[in-house]
Amino acid sequence: MNDRTDTDAPELTPVEGFKAASTYLRGPIPAELANDEPNFSGESIQLLKHHGTYEQDDRDRRKEAKEAGVPGGKYYSMMVRTVIPGGKLTSAQLLAELDLCDDVGNTTLRFTTRQGIQLHGILKGDLKRYIAAVNAVQLTTLAACGDVARNMMCSPIPKKDAVYDAMQQLAADLKEHFKPQTGAYHELWITDSATGEKTRAGGGPTLRTSGIKDGDAIEPIYGATYLPRKFKMGVGLPGDNAADLYSQDIGFLAITEGSGQEERVVGYNLLVGGGFGRTPSAAKTFAAVAQPLCYCPAGEEIAAAEAVMKVQRDFGDRTDRKTARLKYLVHNWGLEKFKAKVEEYAGRDLAAPLPVLVNEHNDGMGWHEQGDGRWYYGLNVENGRVKDEGTFRLKSALREIGTTLAPELRITPHQGVIFCDIEPQDRTKLEAILKAHGVPLTEEVSIARRWSMACPAMPTCGLAITESERALPGILDQLDTVLAELGLQDEPFTTRMTGCPNGCARPYNSDIGLVGRAKEKYTLFLGGSRLGHRLNWIYKDMVLADEVAATLGRVFAHFKAERQPNEPFGDFCDRVGKDALLAACEA
Structure with a gap:
């Protein structure tokens, strides 16, 4: 006999309710995009994060807004992030973002600590135009924020060798594998339709606290309520931990064999349970570095990561967002119990992690030969802020570099930018453009x-x-x-x-x-x-x-x-x- 009553069920956070009732991340967003209000409701704000945007206001102008009688007493705008796995993008894509920061943003953009691009100051009425323009240059904002796998970090060095090629391909494959499948993103931002997919018989999705089973036709990995909290991943190398693997929910530490041109990635140690958000007044919260979980031969790492994510999906805390990250599940269960559950979900035993430790962090700054006769140059960008201000005109410098040299680019995890594929005869030209715009070369910046x-x-x-x-x-x-x-x-x-x-x-x-x-x-x-x-x-x-x-x-x-x-x-x-x-x- 089952004596369980509704009162026995845990009380979930309001965000869980928003996700469950949203019909896969739609909710009231379509209606609110069409109204004349300068801001969104709390429900839409939470759902919009999954589409890559946060609602903000200019805190420097709150007093001014109240005195002016602005509705809500705030000058509202949106921050939007673009997903760029491993920070890899073209000059044309960066030029488009620079145009947009002038057209709909606050005239600056930011290279983020997760190798993406972030714009501030976008008004609600310009949001759809901005996101559509990002997609027009083959980028996306989907899953830049929210309770999903966010931008995939990777060591950005553009060396022409098999090791970096394999790591950067894995970052791209992870992004593709774990991207949300809902049609809501395309309907809201790319088309004028917001009808939504058909749901199962009996109406919309129901709220589930755990045990979300595979087979969900729309979101086979995430289910109708997605993850309990954000989920971060990164790919790196013992000799190059630029992706800060120990800070990730899952860090992929590449294991290689061979040397020189014969060196190859043969597998990855999976590190789990990193995460840094904490609340000093809440003792239950803490920062954590990831722990080695297992070793996966190349080709098996994505399936193992999916099993880790599904365990977090089904057993992560949905009653308290302060303790909803994977690190708390790993801490509460212990690594042995957690690994056993991951093996159950993976349907196989997982090998013990290899005894390999990180030993260097390569920030990629300065000039380096990239292995094919061409060069790359890493430029320090203080705090990632791209702007023209006084004699410092980085934004204009990037425009000229993008139009004249058109290099491939990499955003680094320390918010710098790497110009790739520079011909030897163009090295002085690149430096001259930067100097002419008042941009200090990396060599002129202090080590600190x-x-x-x-x-x-x-x-x-x-x-x-x-x-x-x-x-x-x-x-x-x-x-x-x-x-x-x-x-x-x-x-x-x-x-x-x-x-x-x-x-x-x-x-x-x-x-x-x-x-x-x-x-x-x-x-x-x-x-x-x-x-x-x-x-x-x-x-x-x-x-x-x-x-x-x-x-x-x-x-x-x-x-x-x-x-x-x-x-x-x-x-x-x-x-x-x-x-x-x-x-x-x-x-």
């Missing part, structure tokens, strides 16, 4: 700045507690002075800043993490690694922005005096530990 990145934060992000992108350059100016005085200006280390604890710029595994805590105050993390394989820890809380460089200066002075030979900064901090560092630097 080159290895830094920040999230957008103010004024567009609704979650931001304080500044990030607008604050980090000034902090680095001060830090560069301190490092030069110590003779450490050539020391490589990662600095990552976010305006809130959600960790979009991946601050929790960097050498130095700065996380917004209050207005102009940050939590300072130390002890991570440029390799990205270790979490850092809180060194000091509530550090004023104006005091960050001086605080770090004292730690760097101790590092210079006490480091072991060739010891990296993050390793030194981790070895010495918080208490000893505080005693030495803050006494």
Whole structure:
């Protein structure tokens, strides 16, 4: 006899209800696109994320909006992301995005920390025009955000060899395999129809808390309610962890055999359970680095990843979005139980992971021969922001490069851009275009700045507690002075800043993490690694922005005096530990 009652069922989050009632990501979006309101309802806002867009407002202008009597007291606009697996795109595609940022955006665009492109300031009435234009150049915004597999990261180096070719092909294959199958995206943004697919007999999809079975005709991987939370994947190499594999829900660590031109990818270690979003006031939340789950021979890795995703789909927490990421399921179950369930879903045993560790992070900056007689050049783009401002005219430089040299491009996980396939005789021409537009060459950028990145934060992000992108350059100016005085200006280390604890710029595994805590105050993390394989820890809380460089200066002075030979900064901090560092630097 089954004594279960409706009251025994867990109470799901409102977002789960929105997804279940949406008829595969449609919901009220069609009707709201047609009305005259400047913004969307809460239900549409949640569903629109799966289509690649977030609703925002200009927080710098809230007072002005209220005084002007603007509806809702805010100047609303949309942020839209373009999905670019491995950051790989053509000059024509970038030129189209540059045109759009002038036409419908706020005149700037941003290379994201996941190797995509992000535009801000798009008005609701221009949203369809923008997304249609992106698709017209063979790109998409579908699944750039939302409770789905997001943009696939990959080490972007354009070397002409079998290893990088295989990794970058895997990133493209993952994107294609895991893209949502609903017709809603095409109907809403590419056509004028919003009739939707036919649903099963008995009406629309029903809400399911777990046990979503395969065989869903429309979404065979995701089911009607998609995943409990966002899902991130990346592909990398022991000698090139640019894709920050340990920060991903699934990291694909390539295993190779052979050497030189004979080196080939033979399989991948799958790392699972990484993720950085956290809420300091909620002890149940935490940052986590991914753990090795299994080894998959080449050709079997996508099927294994699908099994991992389906386990998360069916058993991830749909009652609390704060604890809905895969990392919490892995933590709560333990790796052994989690692997057993993945094997059940995969229908086969999974081999133990091979004892291989990351040993380098290649950011691809500067000039490099790419293996076919041509060259590539990695340009540092501070915080990924592409703009023309004063004598700094990066946007115009990219336009000229795209129209005259037309190279293939790669956006890097550190928000830079790589110009590929440059003929030897065009190297000086590329540099001359950049210099003529006031764009510093990578070689002219300090090491600290080159290895830094920040999230957008103010004024567009609704979650931001304080500044990030607008604050980090000034902090680095001060830090560069301190490092030069110590003779450490050539020391490589990662600095990552976010305006809130959600960790979009991946601050929790960097050498130095700065996380917004209050207005102009940050939590300072130390002890991570440029390799990205270790979490850092809180060194000091509530550090004023104006005091960050001086605080770090004292730690760097101790590092210079006490480091072991060739010891990296993050390793030194981790070895010495918080208490000893505080005693030495803050006494």
